Amino acid sequence: GQNIDQPTEMTATEGAIVQINCTYQTSGFNGLFWYQQHAGEAPTFLSYNVLDGLEEKGRFSSFLSRSKGYSYLLLKELQMKDSASYLCAVAWDNTDKLIFGTGTRLQVFP
Amino acid sequence: EPEVTQTPSHQVTQMGQEVILRCVPISNHLYFYWYRQILGQKVEFLVSFYNNEISEKSEIFDDQFSVERPDGSNFTLKIRSTKLEDSAMYFCASSGVTGVQETQYFGPGTRLLVL
Numbered sequence: 050g051q052n053i054d055q056p057t058e059m060t061a062t063e064g065a066i067v068q069i070n071c072t073y074q075t076s077g078f079n080g081l082f083w084y085q086q087h088a089g090e091a092p093t094f095l096s097y098n099v100l101d102g103l104e105e106k107g108r109f110s111s112f113l114s115r116s117k118g119y120s121y122l123l124l125k126e127l128q129m130k131d132s133a134s135y136l137c138a139v140a141w142d143n144t145d146k147l148i149f150g151t152g153t154r155l156q157v158f159p
Numbered sequence: 160e161p162e163v164t165q166t167p168s169h170q171v172t173q174m175g176q177e178v179i180l181r182c183v184p185i186s187n188h189l190y191f192y193w194y195r196q197i198l199g200q201k202v203e204f205l206v207s208f209y210n211n212e213i214s215e216k217s218e219i220f221d222d223q224f225s226v227e228r229p230d231g232s233n234f235t236l237k238i239r240s241t242k243l244e245d246s247a248m249y250f251c252a253s254s255g256v257t258g259v260q261e262t263q264y265f266g267p268g269t270r271l272l273v274l
Binding site for chain 1: 190192194200201202203204207214215217248250254258259260261262263264265266267268
């Protein structure tokens with residue numbers, strides 16, 4: 050099946066760096082998205098990877114290894130407002146349908 | 160910055176009733192989607208829509224669901240006879256020109272409660 054695995058919960062301290070991992074089935078892979086979702090709100094787009102390597106956007110970076118079926122989202126200089134769920138979503142088989150992981154709930158403490 | 164909008168923000172209905180959830184996608188986007196998220200669970204794909212027809216649908220999107228683009232701006236999801244298990248947050252999303260490998264932008268959602 051089109052399984053996506055990511056940790057359920059993580060905690061970190063304000064100002065620190067945190068890495069959220071995501072693994073997925075490689076067959077038919079066609080792109081990976083990271084979204085942020087605050088409780089009761091819509092997912093908001095953070096980053097997109099389809100080729101191997103690192104994409105950097107300010108405090109947030111995302112890495113992809115296609116051969117390993119692995120991605121991570123790196124959040125630097127954590128702020129309290131970064132407390133949210135981080136959703137890994139993958140497209141397969143040349144379709145635009147997104148399959149979401151269960152999300153990683155990140156809590157940032159002062 | 161353009162955004163996807165949805166109405167209503169909340170809807171409460173009785174089991175067996177019909178509901179229509181409305182969305183206005185980003186104006187120059189061509190690909191439209193509905194997803195749902197049951198409380199505490201992951202976001203699930205329902206249907207994608209392009210060029211006035213469904214391009215893909217999930218197993219969840221059975222005969223009680225339908226989508227329509229009634230005019231140049233609105234995109235609707237109709238649930239014909241609601242069930243208790245339809246209670247969820249329903250998100251509309253849109254993407255630009257190619258659909259595939261394009262970012263999908265989500266609306267704020269409609270929280271549906273079926274009693």
